[in-house]
Amino acid sequence: MADDPQKPPAPAAPAPPAAHAPKASAPVGPPDPPPPAGTAQPAFIAALQAAVPGSVSQVSYWVGDWTIIVPVARLLEVARHLRDAPDAAFDMCSDVTATDWPIRPERFDVVYCLYSTRHRQRIRVKARAGEHEPVPSMSGVWPAANWLEREVYDMFGVNITGHPDRRRILMPDDWQGFPQRKDYPLEGPGELLMESPLDWLKLRQAREEADIE
Amino acid sequence: MFDTNELVINMGPQHPSTHGVLRVVLRLDGETVVDADVVIGYLHRGIEKLSENRNWTQIILLTDRMDYVAAATNNVGYCETVEKLMSLEVPRRARYVRTILCELQRIASHCLWVGTHAMDIGAMTVFLYAFRERELILDLFEEFCGARLTYNSMRIGGLPLDIPPGWDKKVLEFCTIMAAKLDEYEELLTHNRIWLERTKGVGVISGAEALALGLSGPPLRGSGVARDVRKDEPYAAYDEMAFDVPIGASGDTYDRYLVRMEEFRQSLRIIRQATEGIPEGPIVGKVPRLIKPPAGETYHAIESPKGELGYFIVSDGKSTNPYRFRVRPPSFCNLQGLRRLVKGHLVADVVALIGSLDVVLGEVDR
Numbered sequence: 001m002a003d004d005p006q007k008p009p010a011p012a013a014p015a016p017p018a019a020h021a022p023k024a025s026a027p028v029g030p031p032d033p034p035p036p037a038g039t040a041q042p043a044f045i046a047a048l049q050a051a052v053p054g055s056v057s058q059v060s061y062w063v064g065d066w067t068i069i070v071p072v073a074r075l076l077e078v079a080r081h082l083r084d085a086p087d088a089a090f091d092m093c094s095d096v097t098a099t100d101w102p103i104r105p106e107r108f109d110v111v112y113c114l115y116s117t118r119h120r121q122r123i124r125v126k127a128r129a130g131e132h133e134p135v136p137s138m139s140g141v142w143p144a145a146n147w148l149e150r151e152v153y154d155m156f157g158v159n160i161t162g163h164p165d166r167r168r169i170l171m172p173d174d175w176q177g178f179p180q181r182k183d184y185p186l187e188g189p190g191e192l193l194m195e196s197p198l199d200w201l202k203l204r205q206a207r208e209e210a211d212i213e
Numbered sequence: 214m215f216d217t218n219e220l221v222i223n224m225g226p227q228h229p230s231t232h233g234v235l236r237v238v239l240r241l242d243g244e245t246v247v248d249a250d251v252v253i254g255y256l257h258r259g260i261e262k263l264s265e266n267r268n269w270t271q272i273i274l275l276t277d278r279m280d281y282v283a284a285a286t287n288n289v290g291y292c293e294t295v296e297k298l299m300s301l302e303v304p305r306r307a308r309y310v311r312t313i314l315c316e317l318q319r320i321a322s323h324c325l326w327v328g329t330h331a332m333d334i335g336a337m338t339v340f341l342y343a344f345r346e347r348e349l350i351l352d353l354f355e356e357f358c359g360a361r362l363t364y365n366s367m368r369i370g371g372l373p374l375d376i377p378p379g380w381d382k383k384v385l386e387f388c389t390i391m392a393a394k395l396d397e398y399e400e401l402l403t404h405n406r407i408w409l410e411r412t413k414g415v416g417v418i419s420g421a422e423a424l425a426l427g428l429s430g431p432p433l434r435g436s437g438v439a440r441d442v443r444k445d446e447p448y449a450a451y452d453e454m455a456f457d458v459p460i461g462a463s464g465d466t467y468d469r470y471l472v473r474m475e476e477f478r479q480s481l482r483i484i485r486q487a488t489e490g491i492p493e494g495p496i497v498g499k500v501p502r503l504i505k506p507p508a509g510e511t512y513h514a515i516e517s518p519k520g521e522l523g524y525f526i527v528s529d530g531k532s533t534n535p536y537r538f539r540v541r542p543p544s545f546c547n548l549q550g551l552r553r554l555v556k557g558h559l560v561a562d563v564v565a566l567i568g569s570l571d572v573v574l575g576e577v578d579r
């Protein structure tokens with residue numbers, strides 16, 4: 001049965017004590033399938049490719065959503081073009097978020113969900129970024145990105161640069177670690193990690209060894 | 214002779230008019246707000262992280278706990294996103310019932326808003342009236358799914374239960390009662406001199422600016438942008454319903470009030486159409502026994518009472534829980550606009566402005 005009440009409360013809780021030790025079977029990234037033959041690609045994608053050379057490294061289509069994958073270096077130019085070009089006119093930044101793929105060298109997918117009130121269309125812009133790689137802030141293009149990027153920084157530790165106010169937003173200011181990363185334990189660090197992370201690691205390893213014996 | 218230094222005061226997190234645990238640090242020059250820093254996170258429960266460690270069905274009841282005054286809307290948004298990811302067809306009857314529940318929920322949420330917003334500004338009566346009518350909706354929900362606040366009222370692919378016999382008649386009866394009560398609220402507020410003084414010209418924001426700040430729902434429509442997910446990207450059975458999207462003209466607190474009051478009436482209109490036109494048929498589509506969407510990702514948005522509620526979900530296609538579960542909470546993005554709205558207004562207006570954005574802190578912090 002899928003919903004067995006006898007199951008322990010956190011069956012899939014990842015508990016790697018050492019940071020950055022994901023399971024070998026962890027997925028390396030989303031499939032990002034190319035559009036099937038015969039699907040008409042929105043015209044603004046071709047216009048974007050022509051206006052900003054090297055801006056779109058991949059176009060993907062899945063269950064009705066169009067996604068473009070953009071190199072981090074081109075992100076700001078792409079954003080400005082998508083906002084200002086009359087055939088795109090993405091005037092609303094619905095959402096900024098990230099996905100963590102710890103095995104991949106560029107471990108983060110930074111995802112921007114855009115919407116155009118003029119053309120009533122959506123596009124998702126994704127950029128792949130390494131753990132410390134600077135990702136330019138979009139808050140100059142869409143002020144809505146301000147808090148959303150703060151959350152991405154708070155939860156994933158994506159190195160967002162040029163942000164007017166890069167602070168933690170949901171977690172306390174002195175929090176250690178980034179909770180939404182896949183190698184962060186579900187049960188949280190406890191009080192000890194906040195004060196001395198190394199002692200916390202030792203204690204955890206000692207407890208696990210005691211469990212095995 | 215007088216010291217004109219700026220004064221920093223802390224409003225919240227236990228201030229009654231912040232509707233939960235919101236803290237606003239205000240920098241004041243006399244009684245005028247120079248700047249504000251909005252501090253959130255007091256109610257952060259890590260729902261996104263928790264959801265990534267629960268199976269697809271268990272997440273439905275976690276979504277209840279986000280916007281806890283509009284739990285059914287959260288359920289619908291989540292289930293539709295998973296259905297989109299799995300390319301599931303939902304039977305027409307289920308889509309109609311979803312529409313009814315969403316609109317009942319919108320009325321319940323707006324009742325809570327009009328009551329608390331009016332009480333913040335000093336009108337006690339509306340609060341008592343609005344909660345009286347909200348009670349009727351909670352009774353309808355109780356009869357449908359047994360719960361009054363956190364409903365867990367959806368399943369992936371359809372509904373958990375069919376509507377009880379006679380329920381649709383009770384919904385129509387409620388519509389008749391509510392339509393009359395709305396006039397009562399409006400009589401108390403719409404032309405009330407104090408209400409006009411406190412709301413007209415307070416927190417004016419232009420449509421373009423509201424859009425750039427990411428506002429959605431009534432705060433955006435109050436500024437004259439006719440953006441409604443129900444019309445622009447129809448879900449459930451909204452493509453078969455006739456309704457109007459009310460918009461404001463000046464983008465102040467009064468216009469946001471008028472937009473929501475008109476939304477009450479449009480919701481009643483939708484409920485009447487949907488209840489009278491409920492088709493016969495199954496309530497659940499062809500759902501596999503083990504829910505395991507294929508690998509891929511999607512973003513799906515619905516119009517919650519607060520604004521655009523979006524879910525971004527990534528499935529790895531192997532495990533029985535989502536790889537990434539992200540909610541785009543409308544209250545979070547609307548609250549971001551507070552700093553812009555309060556600048557130059559008086560401390561008392563801050564209370565009115567928080568009320569006019571209609572935020573629920575459970576959803577802001579998740």
